[in-house]
Amino acid sequence: METEDVSVREQLFHNRVRETIICVLLFTCLYMVAYIILTHFKKAAEFVTDDIEDATVNKIALWLCTFTLSVAVCAVLLLPISILSNEVLLTFPQSYYMQWLNGSLIHGLWNLVFLFSNLSLVFLMPFAYFFTESEGFAGSRKGVMARVYEAVVLLLLLALLVLGIVWVASALLHDNIARKSLYDLWEYYLPYLYSGISLFGVLLLLLCTPFGLSRMFSVTGSLLVKPRLLEDVDETLNCTTFEEDALSRKLNCSSTSCWVKLNLEAMKREYQAVQSKRIALEMRRKASPWQRNLGYPLAMLMLLALTVMCVLMVCFNVLELLLDETAMPRGMEDPHLGMASFSMFGSLGAAVQVVLIFYLMVSSVVGFYSSPLFISLMPRAQDTNLTQMIANCVSLLILSSALPVFSRTLGITRFDLLGDFGRYNWLGNFYIVFMYNMLFAGLTSASLIKTVTWAVQRELIRAFGLHRLPLTVSRSTVPFRLLLASGLSKIQ
Numbered sequence: 001m002e003t004e005d006v007s008v009r010e011q012l013f014h015n016r017v018r019e020t021i022i023c024v025l026l027f028t029c030l031y032m033v034a035y036i037i038l039t040h041f042k043k044a045a046e047f048v049t050d051d052i053e054d055a056t057v058n059k060i061a062l063w064l065c066t067f068t069l070s071v072a073v074c075a076v077l078l079l080p081i082s083i084l085s086n087e088v089l090l091t092f093p094q095s096y097y098m099q100w101l102n103g104s105l106i107h108g109l110w111n112l113v114f115l116f117s118n119l120s121l122v123f124l125m126p127f128a129y130f131f132t133e134s135e136g137f138a139g140s141r142k143g144v145m146a147r148v149y150e151a152v153v154l155l156l157l158l159a160l161l162v163l164g165i166v167w168v169a170s171a172l173l174h175d176n177i178a179r180k181s182l183y184d185l186w187e188y189y190l191p192y193l194y195s196g197i198s199l200f201g202v203l204l205l206l207l208c209t210p211f212g213l214s215r216m217f218s219v220t221g222s223l224l225v226k227p228r229l230l231e232d233v234d235e236t237l238n239c240t241t242f243e244e245d246a247l248s249r250k251l252n253c254s255s256t257s258c259w260v261k262l263n264l265e266a267m268k269r270e271y272q273a274v275q276s277k278r279i280a281l282e283m284r285r286k287a288s289p290w291q292r293n294l295g296y297p298l299a300m301l302m303l304l305a306l307t308v309m310c311v312l313m314v315c316f317n318v319l320e321l322l323l324d325e326t327a328m329p330r331g332m333e334d335p336h337l338g339m340a341s342f343s344m345f346g347s348l349g350a351a352v353q354v355v356l357i358f359y360l361m362v363s364s365v366v367g368f369y370s371s372p373l374f375i376s377l378m379p380r381a382q383d384t385n386l387t388q389m390i391a392n393c394v395s396l397l398i399l400s401s402a403l404p405v406f407s408r409t410l411g412i413t414r415f416d417l418l419g420d421f422g423r424y425n426w427l428g429n430f431y432i433v434f435m436y437n438m439l440f441a442g443l444t445s446a447s448l449i450k451t452v453t454w455a456v457q458r459e460l461i462r463a464f465g466l467h468r469l470p471l472t473v474s475r476s477t478v479p480f481r482l483l484l485a486s487g488l489s490k491i492q
Contacts, residue, residue: 019105023112027070034069038062041384056144057132061386064128068120068393075113075400076361079407080354082106082337082415087350089338103337110418117401118194122162123155125394130154132386166193194420201402202409205364206440208399209406212367213307214447219366220303224296237281244278247271306359307448309352310412314441317411321434329408329427330416342414353413360407364399409433410440 042062085101092098134154136146247270320327343349369378377391384392404421407413417427427433 015104018100019108022100022105023109026109027074030070030073031066034073035066038066038069038389041379041381042389043383043385053142053144053147057147058386061128061132061390064120064124065386065389065393067116068125068397071113071116071120072393072397072400074109075117075397076358076403078110078113079357079404079413079415081109082418083342083350083354083413086337086342086415087347090341091347093338101337106337107418110421113401114420117397118197120397121197121394121401122159122193125390125397126158127151127155129387129390132390162193166196169196197398198402198405198421201398202406202436204368205399205402205406206436206443208367208371209360209364210367210440210443210447211371212363212365213310213444214451215366215370216303216307216363217300217451220299221296224299237278240274240278240281244271244274247274306356307444310356310360310410311441311444311448313356313412314410314437314444318434318437318441320411321430321437327411328430328433329405356412357403357407360412361400361403364403365396368395368399409436411437 085106088098089101130151131147134147134150136142137150317327341347341350343353345352368374374395377388377395379388379392404417405427408415408417409427
């Protein structure tokens with residue numbers, strides 16, 4: 001009997017060590033990727049300065065931003081890894097090489113992401129901001145430690161302020177519970193705070209994702225070569241070349257007037273922008289007919305199919321919410337991987353779920369940076385200051401940590417939330433979940449219809465040359481016969 005107990009304890013120990021090693025390797029890889037990304041966007045002048053103290057502070061803040069961004073990427077991968085792991089175990093149930101892939105590993109990964117995401121949002125990122133902005137208390141010795149002391153004090157004051165706001169909010173909503181749990185910080189107030197942060201993230205996704213789904217068409221179209229019917233690359237390239245030559249003559253002019261001196265830098269920036277545009281147009285002109293006539297339509301059809309599929313799945317989830325209580329998002333303690341597929345279409349449906357989850361995340365990021373409120377946060381290569389980098393990391397972490405709850409609430413996947421992700425207070429409210437699904441379906445449908453109709457009208461007007469008409473001539477008054485004849489001559 002003692003031998004069996006020892007063998008069980010040894011097995012549990014080896015399992016825990018193996019899970020720890022896998023999590024460390026995964027997080028190390030993500031940390032390296034995040035560091036490469038931030039290094040590409042950071043402003044090098046802030047890290048190579050004569051002041052060693054400022055350079056050290058900026059490096060520490062960059063490490064904290066890298067940690068936060070790696071946690072954000074890991075949060076995006078939570079649902080895809082869980083869904084694919086279940087399908088792998090279903091396909092190879094008795095495989096010796098897949099024994100490391102189990103429910104305990106996935107559950108532990110969800111718990112670590114939840115812990116690190118809240119640690120970054122509540123402590124690390126505020127500390128990084130206060131650390132870069134602090135100079136030390138008046139009268140104290142200057143140095144890195146003086147900045148650390150000031151940042152810690154400011155962080156404690158911020159924590160007291162936030163906890164006070166949380167206590168007031170809980171007292172207004174749940175008076176009896178708030179009075180009984182005044183000193184119950186860990187069991188009540190921190191989960192209440194996390195629930196509020198997740199609700200804010202899910203609402204932010206609700207606003208950004210429909211807008212991002214409509215913006216994906218224009219963003220993808222700008223990266224691909226359009227067919228000749230929709231775009232005349234040669235004409236645009238000639239105009240760009242003439243503009244570049246004109247700017248080049250202005251820059252090489254020997255005039256020494258004050259106006260030229262004052263506008264020299266502006267003309268240089270404009271010349272570089274026009275030059276890069278010309279190079280891009282030349283590359284697009286060299287594209288093969290397959291890329292020109294097949295790539296763009298296929299990409300647009302794929303985006304349209306993914307968007308329509310998201311809307312249909314959300315509409316189907318709305319019907320299930322009305323008819324079946326199990327459609328409500330909830331948490332589970334044991335994932336039971338390898339028992340049954342989380343899609344009615346098997347492995348193919350699971351693969352589609354993973355693609356849709358990544359598509360929604362990319363769309364939400366595009367919508368976030370395209371919105372007027374957050375467009376100023378758009379990072380620029382080698383020209384993003386540290387404060388802006390901290391704001392970007394916080395924003396991406398809020399979006400990514402809310403992605404599992406967002407996907408499960410909309411019914412994109414049937415994989416229930418693990419760990420503390422399924423313990424949010426608002427997840428059990430039917431009216432919130434139902435209205436959330438209805439708003440997403442309505443906003444996405446309206447944005448899609450508006451984008452498709454406006455895009456078709458704009459491309460037809462440009463293809464038929466009607467955009468060259470003077471403003472006094474209304475395009476709506478152009479006869480259809482003239483429009484058709486212009487289009488036929490354009491094609492010929």
